[in-house]
Amino acid sequence: MAVKTEKHVVRGVLAGIAGGLVAAWMMNEFQAGPGKALTRAVNTPQENADAALHEGEPYQDATMKTADTLTELATGGRHLTWEQQERGGPIVHYAFGAIMGGLYGGLAELCSTASAGYGTGFGSALFVGADVLGVPALGLGAWPDEYPMHTLATPYAAHLVYGATTELVRRAVRKAL
Numbered sequence: 001m002a003v004k005t006e007k008h009v010v011r012g013v014l015a016g017i018a019g020g021l022v023a024a025w026m027m028n029e030f031q032a033g034p035g036k037a038l039t040r041a042v043n044t045p046q047e048n049a050d051a052a053l054h055e056g057e058p059y060q061d062a063t064m065k066t067a068d069t070l071t072e073l074a075t076g077g078r079h080l081t082w083e084q085q086e087r088g089g090p091i092v093h094y095a096f097g098a099i100m101g102g103l104y105g106g107l108a109e110l111c112s113t114a115s116a117g118y119g120t121g122f123g124s125a126l127f128v129g130a131d132v133l134g135v136p137a138l139g140l141g142a143w144p145d146e147y148p149m150h151t152l153a154t155p156y157a158a159h160l161v162y163g164a165t166t167e168l169v170r171r172a173v174r175k176a177l
Contacts, residue, residue: 011177012109012170013102019169020101024094026165027158035154042150058082062140063089063096100126101166108170115167123163127156 040048067088068080080088104122107114114122132152135141144152 007109008177009106009109011174012105012107014105015170015174015177016105016108016166017098017102018173019105019166020097020099021094022169023101023162023165024097027097027162028093030158030161031154035158038157039151039154042153047148060085061089062135063092065140066092066138096130097162100130101170104166105170105174108167109174115170117163119163119165119167119170120160121163122166123159123161124156126163127159131155131159 039051043051064085068085070092071078071080071084071088104114104119131141132144136143
């Protein structure tokens with residue numbers, strides 16, 4: 001007989017934070033491996049050729065821009081160097097992953113439908129809320145109508161990986177708490 005876990009929001013949040021941290025790492029691993037293959041598969045031959053020309057060039061992503069903006073706000077105007085942005089970007093990524101995982105863990109504790117689809121609904125909602133709407137609204141990237149829709153395949157898939165991993169880890173940690 002299965003043991004019913006009593007609802008406990010703080011334990012859910014803690015389990016979600018653990019899940020979000022692991023999931024942020026898994027998301028990076030996905031983007032570095034299978035995500036690159038997915039991008040090549042959905043891109044046109046010309047897009048792949050253009051990407052190959054620019055491979056290895058410096059690229060300031062939304063997490064690096066956020067790290068710089070947070071530093072500017074906290075210090076009254078100081079900006080990060082490129083190297084500091086490269087270190088700060090992952091900190092922003094993991095912090096955001098942990099925070100979103102914690103929110104998810106708390107919600108999953110209160111409402112079982114929050115974890116529907118084994119976390120993929122959460123990953124999808126996070127993709128739309130953060131990547132599609134939040135990043136452009138904050139001036140950290142372009143709006144989706146400014147680039148081909150197929151370029152969203154890899155980021156969306158990465159968020160599905162994030163959501164499912166968050167749920168997998170959240171369940172295991174929550175069971176242990």
